[in-house]
Structure formats: C-alpha cells, structure tokens
Amino acid sequence: MPKTMEFWFEFASTYSYLAAEHIGDRARQAGVEVTWRPFLLGPIFAAQGWRDSPFNIYPAKGRYMWRDMDRLCAHYGLPFRKPSAFPRNGLMASRLTLVGMAEGWGPAFVQAVYRANFADDLDIGNAEVLSSILTDLGVQPDAAMDKATSSAIKESLKAQTERAMTLGIFGAPSFIVGAELFWGHDRLDHALAWAQTH
Amino acid sequence: MPKTMEFWFEFASTYSYLAAEHIGDRARQAGVEVTWRPFLLGPIFAAQGWRDSPFNIYPAKGRYMWRDMDRLCAHYGLPFRKPSAFPRNGLMASRLTLVGMAEGWGPAFVQAVYRANFADDLDIGNAEVLSSILTDLGVQPDAAMDKATSSAIKESLKAQTERAMTLGIFGAPSFIVGAELFWGHDRLDHALAWAQTH
Structure with missing residues (x-):
C-alpha cells in the first residue's frame, strides 16, 4: 500500500507558499503520495x-x-x-484548485497562485489575475471558471473546510x-517521516 | 570577535524545554556563544x-x-x-536562574527545572521542588533563594521581561x-546559522 499524506493549505497563508513549493520534491523523494486539499481559514478563525x-x-x-x-x-x-x-481572498482560487485537482493542473495552479500573491503582489481574488494564470498553464479559463462556480464545487469546498475543522486543523499549512x-x-519533513514509518 | 546569540525562554513554555535541551551542543558545534535569558510571558500575553x-x-x-x-x-x-x-508559575525559577547564570550553575538548573515540569510533573512554583533541584546540583538552596528574592534580582527579571517586549519577543523560545x-x-538551527554568517 502506498504511503499517503494530505496537504491542507489556504491561499492567504504565507507559510503555505513555502510548503506548496517544497512538498512535491520532498514527497517524491520520500515515496509518499500527496493529496492537495485547499480550504478556508476564515470560518475556522471566526470560530x-x-x-x-x-x-x-x-x-x-x-x-x-x-521578516x-x-x-x-x-x-x-x-x-x-x-x-x-493581506490577507487576500482565496475563495475563487480554492474552488478552481478543486477543479484543477480533478483535471491534473492543480499543483501547478496552486504554486502559480502563491507566486502571484507573495512574489508578484497580484490580487488573487481578482478573476482576471486567475484567468491569466490559467491561460499560462494552458487551461481554458472560461470553462474552468464555469466549473469552479458550479454548486457541486462550491459545496465541495465548504465540506472540505468543515472536514478541516473536524480534523482539528487550526492553521495552515497542515x-x-x-x-x-x-x-x-517546519513540520513537513516530520510528517513525511511519519508517513514512511507508520 | 566570537559569534553570539541570546536564548530567551519561559519556564511554562513546552517548546522552550526542547530548546534548553538542544542549545548547548548545537551552539558549541556552531561555535556560537549563548547568553541564557529567562523572562516571563505573562505580562507579554496580558498586553x-x-x-x-x-x-x-x-x-x-x-x-x-x-501531541x-x-x-x-x-x-x-x-x-x-x-x-x-499548565501553565505552572516560573517566577521563582526565573529569579533563581539569574542567580545561577552569575554563579555558573544556570544552564544545568534550567534543564533540571524543565525536566521537573515536563517529565516528572512536579510543581516548579513550589520552593521545596526548587530547593531539591538546587541541592542535586550541589548548590546551597537557602543562600540561592535569599539572593533570588533580593530586590536586585527581582528588578533584573522585571527589566529583562520589559526588554523582551522591546525586542519584539511575543513567545518562547526566542x-x-x-x-x-x-x-x-524549530528556528534554533536557522538562528545559529545566522549567527555564523552575519
């Protein structure tokens, strides 16, 4: 059975940017399969x-x-x-990520959104910024946006955020x-080592 | 000029226990001199x-x-x-640490207090527990306690806690x-590397 790990991230989270950059290579080296799970910290912080x-x-x-x-x-x-x-609104980017995870462009999209926010100072809550990122990845933006605003995807993100709370998640990345x-x-390597040995 | 670092810790802080256990060896390996600085998080949290x-x-x-x-x-x-x-009162232990730092038994005392709190579940706010730790270290407890309750030491701990706030410290260890x-x-190694290269 392959070793697995869930990577929970929020687009407004600075340290999630670091994790999104590093997790691909580190997990491959560790032989651990990663499921990428966007969620919203807003409802968790509000609670x-x-x-x-x-x-x-x-x-x-x-x-x-x-610093x-x-x-x-x-x-x-x-x-x-x-x-x-700061923080910028990651709602639309999170919904798009759920579409991208089903279609294979999820991780690259996530990394591009983090760079837009934390390297290029772009408003990742803005549909044009997200469309431009999708286009750069070779994804048809209008089709992706349509799917991302479907009630299925909206419900899916809501359920995922509720599951984060159930799992005891209180910050990101987790x-x-x-x-x-x-x-x-700073717990990424510990989590990967745990996945390898348990 | 020797490379130097200040280690700021609070006795109620669990992660400070890890730092107190590791900093001696790591700093020696890195060739960095460490000044141990007890302080109180209570006033900082209250603020x-x-x-x-x-x-x-x-x-x-x-x-x-x-977990x-x-x-x-x-x-x-x-x-x-x-x-x-949790948290236990580290006031007396912090004052004793200031005495111990001047007399050479500081770091060993700090480690023993952390073990008492987080390994042996002893009340480190209790004078008998602290006396027993001092005796084990070969320190005369009554003399140390007298110095620790002098107004000079009380003021010194207060000034140190105020300096922590001025330095922007908001948690421990720092x-x-x-x-x-x-x-x-989890920033100990980064801090030591910074001390080596700056």
Missing part, C-alpha cells in the same frame, strides 16, 4: 473569535512573520515580496498522516 | 489581551501542541509527560542574533 488574520490582530507576531518569510525565502531561493494587501496532524511548513 | 496560555484559550491549538510534544520528545529521545497543571529575532525551537 475562535478572530475576524482577521492573527498576523494583523497581533502586530508583534505579524512583524515577525514578514521570517524574508529570511526563509532568501534561504530557499524563492522570490518573495510582502503583498500590499499535514494529515493517518490520525496525526502536523502543523506548519 | 495582547490573554489572561492564560494561548494553548488553553484555543483548545484545538492546545490539543495539537501536546506534537509527545512526538517530538519521542523523536529526540527526551522524557515527556503532559503536566497535570533567539536574538544582532537585530534579528527567531521564534520557536
């Missing part, structure tokens, strides 16, 4: 009384996170620019291996 | 509106942290038992290298 990103609510934590991202992206050789708006939850880009 | 540990305020985060500690301690071969009371802040046991 614990937050109406904004904790990085905005707690300024010291926010200042630290941006940490600067240093980590320099360390990993990834492009990074603090976006002029990794699920069996009954185990791992939180944060 | 952002928390009257308790965030791991108690946010249950999903708390459940995750305990994460279980797994990490197993991984590192460190003893760990979820304490029956590492300071020059003007750079690193937060979390």
